[in-house]
Structures are given as C-alpha cells and as structure tokens.
Amino acid sequence: MQIHKFIKILLVIPIVSFVSLSGLSQELDPYLQELISKGINKSQTVKINSIEEEQAVLDQRLARSTFIPKVTLNGSFTRLDDDITFDQETQDLLMATQKLLIKEAAGLPFNMPFPDGIPLRESPNLQDKNILRSSVDVDWILFSGMEATNAIKASKHKASSLNYLGMAEKDKIAIQIITAYDQLALVYASEKVLTTSEDYLREQELFVRKAIERGLATPIGRKKIELAQQQLEGKKLEFQNNKTLLIEHLNQLTGESRERLQMMAPKLQMIGIGAVVETEKRNEVKALEEAEQATLYKAKMQKSNFIPKVAVKGHYEFIEENLSLLDPKWYVGVGIKWNVFDGNQSRLKAKKTELESLKYRERIEEAEEMIALSVVKAEMNYSAKVQSVKIVEKEIELAQDTYDMVNQQYKSNLASINDVLDALTELEKSNFKYQEAVFNQRRAITELLHANGTLNY
Template sequence: MKNRTKKWAGILFLFPSLVFSQTSAPTLQELINSALANDGTLNEQILQNKITHLDDEKLKDVFLPKVDISGQASYLYTSAHFTTPQFNIPAIPNLFPGLTIPEGGNSLNISGISTMAKAEASLLLYSGGKVKYLKEANREKNLSEQKLMEKSKDDVVTSISKAYDTFALLEESRKVLDESKKRLDINRKTADKALGYGLITPYDHKKIELAQATLDSKIVEYEGKKQLLMTQLEVLTGIDRTRIAAIQPILKPISYALINENIDNRAEIQALEHGIKASEYKIEAEKKWWVPKVQAQTSLSYFGLYDNHISTSKDLLQGFNSKLDLNPSNLNIFPLFQAGVGFKWDIFDGNEGKSAVEGAKINKEILENKKRDAQKKLKLNLANNQTNYDIANAQITLKEKAKNIAKLALENVEKEFRYGTKKSSDLIDAENDLQTAELDYQTAIYNQRRSAIELMKATQNLDINKL
C-alpha cells in the first residue's frame, strides 16, 4: 500500500512538468530542429547520400569471393554424322586373303536423361586499378553531398528564423496597435465632452470614430496574418498549433562583424570542389579500361546420363553386321575439378573506354565552369549583403529618432487638443504618425536581422546561437 501511494505521488509530482512541456512555447532551436527533421529536400538528400554509401560498400565487396551453385536435369538427344574412309586390310598368306572396306557415311545417336551439377567460386585478384579510383571518386561524391546538405540546413534555418522574426514583428505591431487604441479611447472621451460643450463639431467627432474603426480593421488584419503564420510554422515544423500560439519572441538587432571575407567556405563552393575531385578520380578510373583484369576461379562439376541409348544408323564396318546398339544403365562423370587463374585484356573495346574518359573530362569542365560562375556570384552577394547590413543598422538609428520625435509630437498635440487649440484631424494625424514611426522602427529591426543572417550565410558562418 505504501509503495502504491509513493507511485501515485511520483506521477502527480511529474504531471505539472508533463503538462508544461506539452503547452509551453517552443524555442527557436526547437522550431529549427523540428523543421530540419520535416524538410523534404533535406530528407531526400539524406536518402540519396545513403545510396552513395551503398555504392561504396559495393566497391569494397568487389574483391570478396563469389560462389555459384547450378544444376540441371533434361532430356538429351544428339546425333553426330561422320564418314569413314576406304581402307584396305592386307592379306596374310595362307590365313587371310585381305579385305577392302569401302567409304561410307554413318550417324552416332545418343539419347537419355541428362543431369548436371556445378559449384563454382571466383575471386577478383586485380581490377586493373579501376576500383581504387572509383572508391576515391565515391568518397569525394559523399563529401560533396554532405556540403549540399549543409546548404539545405542553412536554408531551413533562414526560413524558420524569418517566420520566427515575423511572429515577433507581429507581436510588436499588436503592442503598438493596443497602445494606440488606449490613447484613442482616452481621446474619444475627451472628444465626447468637447462635443457636448460645443467645442468641436460633429464632423470632428466623426473623425475620431473613423480613426477607431480604422484601428480595429488593422487589428483584424493583424490577427489574420498571425493565424496564417501559425499555420506556416505548424506545417514546417509539425509542432502543435497551441504551443506555437504561445510564442512571444523579442525582436532585437543582431550584432555581427564580418571577420573573414573569404567565400571559399561556402557550401556550394565546397560541394563543387569535391565534385571536381570526384571527376578527376573518375577520369583515372576510366583510363584503366585497357589494363588486364586478373581473377582466380575454381569449379567442381558432375555429369550423368541415365536410361540412355547409344546407337549408329549403319554398320560400323561396311559389309559386316556391326551396328552399334548399346543401352548402358548410366554414365557418370565425377569429379570434374578445375582451378586456376585467368585474365581478361581488352585490346580494343570499340572506343567505349575512350568515350568514357572523354565524358568524364567534359563533366569535370562543367563543374569547373559552375565553380567559377558561383565564385563570381557569391563575391557579389557578399558585397551586397555587407552593404544591406550597414544600411539596415543606419535605418534602425534613423527610425528610432523618428519614433521619438513622433511620440513627442503626439504628446504636444494631445495637450493642445484638450485645451481646444488643436482639431481632431491634427490629433489623428499625430496618432497615425506615431503608429507609422513605431511600426517602421520594428520593421527596421526585422530587416536588420534578415541582413545579418544573410551576411552570416555569405561566408558560411550562420550560427543559431547568435540569432
């Protein structure tokens, strides 16, 4: 009874933590990890890389012995036609007068149930050096695929971080709209009193109502964008929508200083370099087409002929009753053993080897051209991202100043509106200016984060811990 009580007490103790883990908001790291696990492109690359590993195993298994066992049972019938030449048998005095056997045609017929069994083992001793280079080519191919997977991972991180920052931007926008709504509600009460005292016209009062309706429509638009973003994150990550709704990220600028301007670390360049090396090894492998291949081989065979009939169509000797007509019970040949070393040397293969070498060389040239083109584009991309990052930082400073000025202007207009020296249109204009300035400031931070992430990617230095 005591043990059962302790057991339930332990379950009740763990229950709050289990509920919390199922309802707590996912972190950016969790969102990225889930998206990486669900990304179709990355999973396809992983499966393709598994095929490359299988190809590597196949190359390793080339030098393993191969053993085949075969058997066959069938009805056998064969007929061999032959001609016996004329020949003379010399006479033996007082004993044999001599004899001339004329030329004649004959057929040897063999029929019966044949059985055959064979066990054969072979072992490749030397492949001409081709397998060695193919292994190296496959290794470089594997490294190239690994680099392409890194690029896909960076793309996933970029996509999720953008959605996460958009969520933060929407949350900040909602805060701005809520604050604006509070101020408008207060100013609406002031306008109601002013209308009752005849200090403002009904037209001015309607402008306040229109501003509130416009603000309500912006809040509805915000909710629609948030729901769409939640759906996007749910699809990309597979995380429950309830947990995603609890996300409350903070939008902060990313401080990043570009240390190394070398774009050779980019995954695309690294993948192409490994692809070029793989092509070089493939060229060397194809050049070995003419080198002899050596193989050891051994076999053990059995042959049997049952219920057989061996006969000739005519007499073996013309003029003699000498037809062959045998019915042996069976004929067995066992063991028939062979063992030795053989080689295959392709002296001329119809230019297949030469064409394969030329094809591998062309493939290498294609990859080299792609690398040169990628280097040009990535250098330009790096310069562009650095410029965008510098501009984005400057925009944050500018938009912050504009926000502070708009805030101060609204405070002054609100005071003058209460004293009746400003119209409702002035108040609404000042309110809209502050809304725009605050949203522009948050958007500037959002754009700065995007520029910083792209700058990190430009030199393959994307670090999740800095996001």
C-alpha cells in the first residue's frame, strides 16, 4: 500500500447518520482511549471552543447582575473663587426681619429703634467656597422590561450550543486518532504477512539450493527466488516508512512521545456491534437548535426595548456641614424609563435577528436530510465490509490450498519455480486483502456509531 493512500485514509472523516448501536468504548484498547483523551486535551480548536463557552456563561452572569444593586462611593474637593451668598438686598431684608423678630420677642413696638448691644447673626452662605464631599449612591433596577431576562436565556442557549459544538469537535478528533491507530495496526499486521512470505521464500531457497547441488534444478530458479526476496525487502521498507509516517501523525494529534508510540503494538481485530436501539440526535444538530433558540431570545430582548423599565435611586451625604442650603443630606426615589420611539432601530435589529434564526432553521433541516441519507449509506457500507471479510477469508483458504498444492508439485518436479512464486504472491495478496478488509470493517463500525451519535471513547 502506498504512502499517499495512507494519508488519504487518515484524512477521511465519516459522514453523519442516525442509526443507534452499542457504544464502541468497550472495544477500544485502553491505550487508544488514553491517546484519544490526550488528543482532545491537546486540540487548540477544543480549547478555543471551551473558552467561548466560558465567555457565554459569563454573559449569563452579566445579564443576571443587572438586578443586583450597584453601590458607588463618591469623594471630591472643590474650591470656588468666593463663597456663594445672597445679594445685598436679600441680606438687608433678612437682617431687618431678624430685628423685627427680636423686638417682637422682647415685647417692643416694631416702630421703636433697635436696642443697642443685642448681637445679630449674619446671613449664612448659600455655599462655602471650600467644598468637601463624601457620599454613596445606590442604583437598583427592579424591572428591566424583560430585556435582562431574555438576555440570560439567549446566553444560556448560546453556551449550550457551544458545548455541543465542542462535543462534535471531540468526535472528529477521536475518529482521526482511531483511524490512525487502526491504520498503524494494519501496518503491523501487514508486516506479519511479509514475515510469513519471507519464511516461505527462505524455505524455497533452501529447497532450490539442495536441488541445484543434486542437479535437479538450475541457478535461474535460485535467482528468481533472490529477486522475490529483494522485492519483499522493498515492501518491508515501504511499510516501515508508512509506520514512521503514522507515528508522526499520532504524535501531532496527541502529543504522545514518539518513543512510546513506537513501543505500542496495536492489533487489528474485527469488532462486533450490539442490537440497534433508538437513535440520538447528532451533536451538530443539537448545536444548531440551541443556536436557533439563542437568536430567538435575542430578538425578544431587542423587542423588549419598548417595555418600561423601573429602577430605584438612593443617595446619602456623609459630610453634612459642606452641603449648600439647597442640598439634601439624603434622598430615595423610584423612576420609570420608557423608550417610546427610537427611530425603528430596535424593531429593525429584532427583524435582522429573526432572519438569522430562520437561517439556523434551514441549516437544521438540511442537516437532518443529510443524516437521513447518510444512515442508509453507513448501514450499506457496514454490510458490504462484513461481506468482504467473508469473501477474503475464502480467498485466503483457496490461495493457501493452491500454494500447498503447487509447492508439492514443484518438489515432485511437476511444476516450475514460477508457479510456486505466483502461488505465493497470490497467498500474500490474499493475506493483505484480509487485513485491509478487517480495517475497513472497523472503519465502517466507527462511521456507523459516529453517524447515530453513540460513538463513545
């Protein structure tokens, strides 16, 4: 098998479908499960998706924090060019009023002169020129017009959508690693086939050498066996290169050391499936559905811009002596904000978001149609691969019997060395075909489990 064929197999990702089977995790080698775990942890795409999901969760917390009171501490110092006071006429009026009140309290007629020696108080400043302020403000939204509530729901569905996307990405990574691992197992199994062929050739070489010594064969027969041995060495080198390429690929996918990957001994064995059960939705479809819900709630949030909003405002001054005569020490108020008309911006934004949700709906229907078709393909492909294994088993049986018969005829001088080498080549090809058939059967099961959303690892 050529290197480019290996690469082509590695890059193939199965098409999704909808048939449910028993999970594959029980059939996977523990070391393969470890490699899948490392590959998922190493994937930058999975990490980025996880960060985006965390951001969506933080968006939920931000939306919820809308209803938490906001407390602000304020401090300032201001120096004016002069004190702010009443004008002179007002000050004279206040002074005259003060004198009348004092005479009235003393029982003196208002038209009598003001007695000497009684102190008068100057009119206070409206605001001293040195102003030191320290206060606290409390802002508390009681009702956001459903805007925050819809924002929370939109963020929740967005986080769920990103979670399903992350799971779908993990499935793709797992399939790549499983494929590469099985492909490496195919290389090891193929090398065993070559070793068997090498043993056969060594046996033939020994027989031909003895036949030449007895004058029963010519050196040409030995040269043909030597040529077959050289061709076998070329195949062994090709498979060694393929093994190196696959180890590099697994190292790139998982970050596992090359030394440990070279030490593993994957085995290529047929795996079975359990009974067909009720199917599950694919993670990609779930992600699209959650994204659709997120956009619908986002549209509701934008429409709720016209609903009145209610908030409480509180203020308290810590330094009373620096307040002006008109400033209160504290106050509490309830306010309503009602956006009656915003130039159609909210309506147009909501319409745009609703169109986005329609796009998701079309994508969902498209995905479901593709899934309905791919499940048939996956089932047919699996049945075909199982049948291929049975056919190749018969081919191996026939090729082995043919080789044994021709080899016996050759030893009885009833067949040529070419016939023996041709029979050995057919036996070798049949063994290769069997290993590839087992690999394809395992691939078909992986594709089928991935298609119905029950691929466990």
